[in-house]
Each structure stands twice: as structure tokens, then as C-alpha cells.
Amino acid sequence: MSVTLPRFVALAALSLTLGLTTAAHAGERITRFHGADGGAVVHGRVTHSDGAGNRESFRGGAFRGTEGRQGMRASHLTRNADGSAERTGGFAASGPNGSIRSQGSVTRSTDGDINGQRTTTGTGSQGNTYQGSTTYSRSDGVSHTATCSDSAGTPIPCSR
Incomplete structure (x- = not known):
């Protein structure tokens, strides 16, 4: 059964939410931890290789x-026998001080x-x-562009 990045993230989130410990796919590893204050962390990975030099890995985690x-991250890496490769990934987090999302x-x-390319959005408290x-x-x-705005949508300078 093929595992896609959204499917893996959903599996990690489901495991975090329901406290599941059973791996759904061969070659998959999921670890989790529950803290005394109600917090929880889950991390997992899946790696597939065809034996001909092609390899695919999925990694993800959530807290x-x-x-x-709360937050999550996920990545997908493909390495091909011809030397080509591709990695995609992203993360998102939110809390009382705001939120961030990047991919x-x-x-x-x-x-x-x-x-390569990366886009990031963030919102402050x-x-x-x-x-x-x-x-x-x-x-x-390298090329970078950024825009910032206040809560009313008015452009403001982006500070470092």
C-alpha cells in the first residue's frame, strides 16, 4: 500500500488524538509521549526502497x-537511482502568541x-x-520577498 504525505500526516494526527500505538504499514515507526499536564507528542517515519537504488521516506510529527x-511538521524525500532527488516539507504551529505555517x-x-522554494506565513497575537x-x-x-501588515490589513515594514 502506497503512503502519501497527507495520509501520513493524518495517521500521525490520528495517533496523537486517539493514542494509537499500532503501526498501519510495514516499515513504519511511530513513537508517542503524553505529559502529566495533558500535552502530547507523536513522531513517525516510513521508508520504502525498491532495491534498485530508489528510496522514499516520509517523516512527520505533531505536538x-x-x-x-499545537503544531505539526511533515516531510517527504525521494532519492532516485539516477541521482535526482526531491524533498518537500512543511510545518505549522499555533498558540496564544500567534501562528506560523511554512512549506x-x-x-x-x-x-x-x-x-528550491519556501513560503512562510505568520500571524502575531x-x-x-x-x-x-x-x-x-x-x-x-537566492531571492526573497516579504510583506507585512497590521491587523487592519495596512502594510507595515517587516522588521528582522
Whole structure:
């Protein structure tokens, strides 16, 4: 049975929510921890290899804390026998001080060319927002753009 990134994240979230410990797929490993204060953490991975030099891995984790704090991360890595590779991943977290979400990917072609991108959005506890995008290519280098706004949507300077 093929495991997709959304399916793995759903499995990790379900395990965190319901306290499941049984792995649903061969080659899968899930670990979890419950704290005395009601918090919980789950982490898992799945790796598949076809024996011909192609390998695929999924990793993910999630946490739940006090005061509504929660977050998750997930990634998918494919390495091919021809030398090409691709990694996609993302994370999200939220709590009393705001929220953040980021996702990105990087690819390596058979000739070694590397390209990547990442987008990130965040909202602070007062409603100010950040939206940023970073790209990389061997030919163009790194490019970054960012916009910030206050809780009314009015543009404001992005501070470092």
C-alpha cells in the first residue's frame, strides 16, 4: 500500500488524538509521549526502497500543549537511482502568541542542478501578519520577498 504525505500526516494526527500505538504499514515507526499536564507528542517515519537504488521516506510529527499550543511538521524525500532527488516539507504551529505555517521544496536533477522554494506565513497575537517567499536556483541565486501588515490589513515594514 502506497503512503502519501497527507495520509501520513493524518495517521500521525490520528495517533496523537486517539493514542494509537499500532503501526498501519510495514516499515513504519511511530513513537508517542503524553505529559502529566495533558500535552502530547507523536513522531513517525516510513521508508520504502525498491532495491534498485530508489528510496522514499516520509517523516512527520505533531505536538499538543497547554493553552491551545499545537503544531505539526511533515516531510517527504525521494532519492532516485539516477541521482535526482526531491524533498518537500512543511510545518505549522499555533498558540496564544500567534501562528506560523511554512512549506517548501528542493529538487536536484540528474545533472546536479538544484532548485528550491519556501513560503512562510505568520500571524502575531495582535493580528499583524508576515508573508514571505524565498527561492533558490543555481543560475539566479537566492531571492526573497516579504510583506507585512497590521491587523487592519495596512502594510507595515517587516522588521528582522
